[in-house]
Amino acid sequence: MHFVKTEDLCPGMRLAKPIYNRLGVLLYERNTELTPQGINSIRKFSLIGIYVLDPAEPLPRRWWPEMSLKTPSWAAYPRKSYGI
Numbered sequence: 001m002h003f004v005k006t007e008d009l010c011p012g013m014r015l016a017k018p019i020y021n022r023l024g025v026l027l028y029e030r031n032t033e034l035t036p037q038g039i040n041s042i043r044k045f046s047l048i049g050i051y052v053l054d055p056a057e058p059l060p061r062r063w064w065p066e067m068s069l070k071t072p073s074w075a076a077y078p079r080k081s082y083g084i
Contacts, residue, residue, distance in 0.1 A: 001016040001051050001052070001053055001054065002051070002052065002054065003049050003050070003051055004049050004050060004051075004052050005048065005049040006039075006042060006043050006047055006048065006049050006050070007043075008049075009034060009039045009042065009043075009050070009052075010034070010039075011034055011035055011036050011039065012033060012034065013033070013034045013052040013053075014031055014032065014033050014034070014052060014053040015028055015029070015030050015031060015032045015034070015050060015051070015052060015053070016030060016050075016051035016052055016053045017030055017050070017051045018030045019042065019045075019047075019050065021045075027041075028042075031053070034052075
């Protein structure tokens with residue numbers, strides 16, 4: 001994985017990290033292969049650069065735990081009513 005300035009991006013490069021917009025919406029998932037349209041889109045975000053994978057590099061492991069689909073422990077307790 002290495003950092004590449006947006007002006008040096010080339011089609012076929014793979015993203016090492018996801019790209020989100022200012023509202024936190026996922027725009028490009030990690031391991032996405034860049035296309036000319038995607039590169040133009042990334043340049044419009046005014047990013048200095050992005051992390052890309054080396055050509056033969058496998059997808060890196062995520063550093064955050066996967067979200068569980070189980071009900072969180074705090075959801076098992078009833079909410080306190082304040083009689084408003």
